[in-house]
Amino acid sequence: MASELQPLSLLFQNRLFRIPDYQRGYAWQQSQLADFWDDLINLQEGRYHYTGLLSLKPLKQNEVDSWGTDIWLVKKGFKPCHIVDGQQRLTTFIILLNEIVEFVRSLEENKGKTDESIILGDDTLAEVVTKYICKHRPSNNQIITYLFGYEVDNPSAEYLRHKIFNEPCSGSIHETYYTKNLKFAKVFFRENLEALYVEEHMEGINKLYLKLTLSLMFNIHEIDDDYDVFIAFETMNNRGKKLTNLELLKNRLIYLTTLYSETKFDELDKANLRGQINDAWKEVYYQLGRNENVPLSDDDFLRAHWISYFSYSRKKGDDYIQFLLNKFSAKNIFEKKTVAVEQINQSLDTSIDYSLDDENELDSSEPEVMEVLKLEPNEISEYVNSLKDMAKYWYDTFFPSQSENLNAEEKLWVDRLNRVGIGHFRPLVMVIISRRDLEAEKRIEIFKEIERFIFICFRLGYLNATYKSSEYYRAARSIYLRQMNIDDLIEDITVSTNINIEYALQNFVTKIEKHFDDMGGFYYWNSIKYFLFEYELQLAKKNNLDKVSWGMFTKTEKDKITIEHILPQTPTKYYWRNQFRQFDDDEIATLSCALGNLLPLSQSINSSLQNDSFYDKKTSKAEGRRGYENGSHSEIEVSKETDWTAERIYNRSKKLLEFMENRWQFSFTKEQMEDLIYVSFAVDGRVIPAELPEPVSGASLDEESTLSDSASYSGEGLGTQQQMFWSKFVEYCIQEGRGEDIALRKPLAQNWYDISVSDADFHLSFTITRGKYLSLVIYAYNHEAFTRLESKKATIEEVFGNKLDWYSSKKDSVAKRIIYKYECEIFNPKKQTEIFSWMIDKYDELCYALTVAGELDEV
Incomplete structure (x- = not known):
């Protein structure tokens, strides 16, 4: 060399x-x-x-x-x-x-x-x-x-x-x-x-x-x-920019083509097999890179194909490439097999006297070593051609609208699967699409059952993302090899979904209650966009319009869809204050994040509407800004209301939940329905006070008083301000030496900041309400935890030095909040150092009180 x-x-x-x-x-x-x-x-x-x-x-x-x-x-x-x-x-x-x-x-x-x-x-x-x-x-x-x-x-x-x-x-x-x-x-x-x-x-x-x-x-x-x-x-090539597993496997397969004996596999055969390998990789790389903006992962495809073609193990990491490199290895071209000579095409000659010494001599003699072909060339050929064939179907699972293998309804359902979060079902979906012997109606049936499973088990039930992954990975291979009947698979998914409905709905109610406790309600539900879009599709079908897309809510590709609060989160305009004058600030905040108050809009439309009155929101303007009346089907439906009231929020919440029941084929109990509507106080029959006096000369109330947090000190949106506040709080804690207990959480654009408590059935949290109330919260996970803490109420409050609000949560909520509330100018930069110091002091005082009460270890 x-x-x-x-x-x-x-x-x-x-x-x-x-x-x-x-x-x-x-x-x-x-x-x-x-x-x-x-x-x-x-x-x-x-x-x-x-x-x-x-x-x-x-x-x-x-x-x-x-x-x-x-x-x-x-x-x-x-x-x-x-x-x-x-x-x-x-x-x-x-x-x-x-x-x-x-x-x-x-x-x-x-x-x-x-x-x-x-x-x-x-x-x-x-x-x-x-x-x-x-x-x-x-x-x-x-x-x-x-x-x-x-x-x-x-x-x-x-x-x-x-x-x-x-x-x-x-x-x-x-x-x-x-x-x-x-x-x-x-x-x-x-x-x-x-x-x-x-x-x-x-x-x-x-x-x-x-x-x-x-x-x-x-x-x-x-x-x-x-x-x-x-x-x-x-x-x-293990140095530098490391080979991907797909690149490494290609080299390995081409290498193996050189090892076969000329007697069984001549140079022409080798060249042909090598050509098949190269053709397969050309197709794979073409499919993975077809979408220039979103190239698909080499390794994800290779693993999905391995699951479908070979097997699936529960090991983590690179088990699939280890399997493939072991399968397609030089040692598997020929396997040395030890066989005694006497056992090969011979029978024992009874005319010879075999003594014990003779038998020992036979046992100790050098056995013949035979080379037996193990990995046949056709196995390599079949594997690479399968890899080549499946690449286009893998692409279809990501970009169904561009597929030549799916009809219009199939594309709609595969697109749904991507929007709801296809997860570990992607290899199975790839295989289902590849089964060209199946009728389109049968493929649609399986797509529907998969989508229902994902929505109920994961989006409502919050089950672990790997739930039943092993089972459906194995099903992908069984369907690919035609060892499993498609109807049996459909029944299995349906049964798996149905047996989880009761547990899923309980989880969903608990999760949404937690979101309401955190003043986010359904706005914090991670599947709210998917759910509201499905409602939009249902309205489109009702109105005999076939095609609906996310694009109808946006003006440009960069104009992302967002969720509008019809009743604003910070209703500073006179119209809203007057319309909801019978409710206090916390009740208005709860109403604003109820399901019936949420509407999907483009970001630009959402920003332009802001605190406008309901009439202004629903009415298009001469200068070109459209209102609800010219928007999506959901917007048009809402625009038909003459006014926006708490009762309408309640009724629309119920209507949307009933749609959820019908769309995904389950039923809430009466109690669950009320818990999810959450705003039963909207229809409690309370007396409505006299109207508020209108501002002088038509000025809005927000021009006469202190504005909400999202408008007081900067032009940033509420989420941005919240994230900035928590980020600065974490920085302050680190500077004060509290990086290992308080400042462990990543700051996010939300109104709460949780602080975990080891081995406890509660955690501590800071929350922001309406930009002017900062609360220190003990969040008890269940009734038992709350009851135990409540029994020590006197001790905790005496040592803490302040009274706590123990009963702000709904009576039938599983989890309970215990709150100490402090009013301040949260987003005023000049006040924040003072606020952060207060937060740490109160956190330490509460921890000490809980320690004295026996709820925490010594701090």
């Missing part, structure tokens, strides 16, 4: 480089390109920079017969080489060098000049191109051979020639994940060259070229013929 240091100028002397088919494509991205550029720019003149290992495999004549017209350069004496290690760096050098050439050509001063008359460094451009980029075969110059490139069957080969080197092309060029990286590198270097030229002019470009070709040193290793190049590739 030869080894020496060489710069690019020596490396390209009489060598022809090709990236072999077992190599991955170009994987460098912005971080690697930026590091490379910085190293090059900061390299001082006269200094050398060690660039790393370049491992080459010199090729024999018969190994390059498939190179087509490029063979003329080999016959001329150029040494053909496969790049075993270092292709990412060498590809980067060539892209940059080519961009330097193109940039210099494009300069105004060089317009109209030939490459022979343009100087770069100490060379003409013609010399640079001939030495590093390509050569033309004399005498007609019709054949162009690039000194660096991919083997022909690599999808990046054509892209490099025509999109990077800009050779004219009349055909279409397919893009993959790797070709996009090539394109990005080209653009990256072009932009940086332009910036360098602006700063240092042509002198900077010349210096860059000389450093690139003369000062960056490769450690050259040439692998001997008897060296196992595939094993070397696996070993070497």
Whole structure:
């Protein structure tokens, strides 16, 4: 194995480089390109920079017969080489060098000049191109051979020639994940060259070229013929930007094709199998990279296919790739089997007297070792062709609207699965789509049952995300191998869902009550958007409109959907204060986050409506801002109300919950329905006081008084202000040495900040209400915990030094809050240091009180 240091100028002397088919494509991205550029720019003149290992495999004549017209350069004496290690760096050098050439050509001063008359460094451009980029075969110059490139069957080969080197092309060029990286590198270097030229002019470009070709040193290793190049590739590529498992597996499979005996598997067979492997990987990478904005994960697909094709284990991590690399390994090509000679096609000769010594001699004799074929070539062929075939169905699970394998209703249901959170069902869905023998109606039936399972068990019941994952992974394989009847699978999912309904609904009620306790209500439910969109679809169907999409709520791609509180969270305008004058601030806050008060809108519409009166919200304006009356079906439905009242919030909450029952086929108990509506006080028949006096001269109430927290001290939204408040609180705690007890939670855009208590059935929490009430809360998880704490009420309050509100939670709530409330200007930056100090002091006082009461360990 030869080894020496060489710069690019020596490396390209009489060598022809090709990236072999077992190599991955170009994987460098912005971080690697930026590091490379910085190293090059900061390299001082006269200094050398060690660039790393370049491992080459010199090729024999018969190994390059498939190179087509490029063979003329080999016959001329150029040494053909496969790049075993270092292709990412060498590809980067060539892209940059080519961009330097193109940039210099494009300069105004060089317009109209030939490459022979343009100087770069100490060379003409013609010399640079001939030495590093390509050569033309004399005498007609019709054949162009690039000194660096991919083997022909690599999808990046054509892209490099025509999109990077800009050779004219009349055909279409397919893009993959790797070709996009090539394109990005080209653009990256072009932009940086332009910036360098602006700063240092042509002198900077010349210096860059000389450093690139003369000062960056490769450690050259040439692998001997008897060296196992595939094993070397696996070993070497564990450095740097590590191979993905999909890339590693491709190398392994191609390697195995070289090991089969010529007697059973000749060179033609090997070439055919190798072609199948390359074709499979082309298709896989095409499908994974079809969506340029959202490329799919190599490893996720490989694992999903392994689950469907081979097996599933409950181990974590890389169990699937370990299985595949063990399955497709050299030791499995041939298995040595020990067999005694006498047992092979022989019967015992009874005419011979076998004595004990003879038997011992037979047992101790050297047994014959037979080589028995274990991993057949057709197993590799069947596996890679399955991988190739399933890639398109994997893509369909993510982007059903682009699928050619699904009808319109199937697309709708697979899209639902993605919106609700498909989770561990994705491999099964992939297999269901691949079963082209199934009727579309049957596939839709299974999609419906999966969606119902996910919504009830995970979105309502909050079951562990891995619940029944092993079972449905195994089902994916059974359906793929046609070992399981699809109707049996549908029944199994249906039964699994139904037996969890009672538990799921109890969990859902408890969770929503917790959200109301935290002053977020249904607004904090993580599936609120999905649920309201499903309601929108139901209204569209009712109105005989087939197509509804999230896009109808948005003006642009960046205009994300948000949830509007019809009754605002901070109702400062006169209309709202007057309309809900019979309720106190806490009741209004609760009404604002009730299910019936929430409406899906685009972010821009939500922001423009803000605290507007109900009439203004529902009415479109002449200047172009639309109101509810011209919005979605849900908005139009709400706009038909003459006014927005607490009773209408109550009734709409009930209506939406009844829709939930019908849509997902279950029933709430009467008590659960009331618990989820939550705002029964809205219809308690209380006396409504006289109307509030209108502000003078039409000024709104918020112009006459202190505004809500979301408008008082900044233009930021409420969620942003909450997150900023908690972030500053955490910073303050860390500065005060409280980073290990109080400041352990990540600050989020919500109105509470929980502090866990080890081995306790309660936790402590700070909450913000309406931007002016800061509460310290003991949150008891169940009645037993609350009753125990309540029995020590006198001790806790005496030691704490203040009275606590023990009874703010609903009587029938499972969990209970015990609150100490403090009024202050929470979002006033000038007050926050004082507030943070108060928070820590009160937290310590409450912890001490709980310790004295025997509820906490010594603090």
